[in-house]
Amino acid sequence: MDLSDKFARGQTMFFRFFADAFFAKRYGHRAVVLETVAGVPGMVAGMWIHLKSLRQMKTGYGPIIRELLAEAENERMHLMFFIEIARPNWLERALILSAQAIFWNYYFVFYVFFPRTAHKMVHYFEEEAVSSYTNYLELIEGGQIEDLPAPQLAIEYYSLSVDAKLSDMIRCVRADEQHHADVNLRMAGGREREEAKLSAGTNQATGDPNTTGAQA
């Protein structure tokens, strides 16, 4: 494991420690707050590559810019789904305001100087999100959390059946996060590992709108 990888994992563990301490098993609230932060990296990176393309006057950046902006939009959609499930309290709202201000600036500076490590960090963030949604699903399947009807917005976005449940939505969201984890790993330059993973069949992200069009 190289230094960049160590740093990216270290950062992820650092943020996870706070998330675990603050939210414990309140997965709905955890999802709301984390998705407000998850919408930042794609927008920062997409904007930066757009500006780089303008400065360098080089073509060919279109697909990567669109992919990153689509990631940001997809994370924003996740937020909209989860605020139907868990209404944030005033403390969480205050947390969101300061988290966005701090995280945007932190990620921007980080991305400008160490883009590969930044993508790797997002890769690990997304893998944590996948495992967090897996835990959420287990609590629902175990009956500790009620399997509410899925929000209308999520039913439309993922073309779910009208009687779809929260658990169906979480499976779609988790597939999106797995897709973002893979994309960011590829952008970090770790194509080999990603391809090995793809051929092992862990990325069954069907229903992910990012794979069919930039902005569903």
Next chain:
Amino acid sequence: MDLSDKFARGQTMFFRFFADAFFAKRYGHRAVVLETVAGVPGMVAGMWIHLKSLRQMKTGYGPIIRELLAEAENERMHLMFFIEIARPNWLERALILSAQAIFWNYYFVFYVFFPRTAHKMVHYFEEEAVSSYTNYLELIEGGQIEDLPAPQLAIEYYSLSVDAKLSDMIRCVRADEQHHADVNLRMAGGREREEAKLSAGTNQATGDPNTTGAQA
């Protein structure tokens, strides 16, 4: 004319003075440098509304975010077309680097505090761009500038015929700029004036990919 309008027009005249002094009738070079700056406002505004939507946890911002990001992408495409026509010299490259750094920060602060005036300013910028492309076309039609074949990228983007000329491309680019001018006026809140203009038939923006899909 209110204060916000006066300021937006004043800023436009200020920037135009420099463009006229620097480029005179070198319209190809003028287009290259101006399109590197034109890609900034849509990205800044789209990013800011995305962040606002995350903070406020409100739905409904999707269409406006997509429109603004599509404007940024469209301006970036214009840049790619014109660098095929006029290769920038080292002085122009240096100008682009500093212009982007200064203008991004200026427009960002301006947009956060005075979004309506900022959109109005972009409206006037785009109207200037329309008149600048009209002058460019007149010089081509008058034979003072050679009507070169259109770049391949532009032919594909606008679905032009294979023997399309520079002048055909400029007409499409001008229609895009007119569309951005109208959209920004609407976002500045001047719907009445925009609708009057639309019914007068000045916005014949056929071939504008922004009207058919977010990201062509």
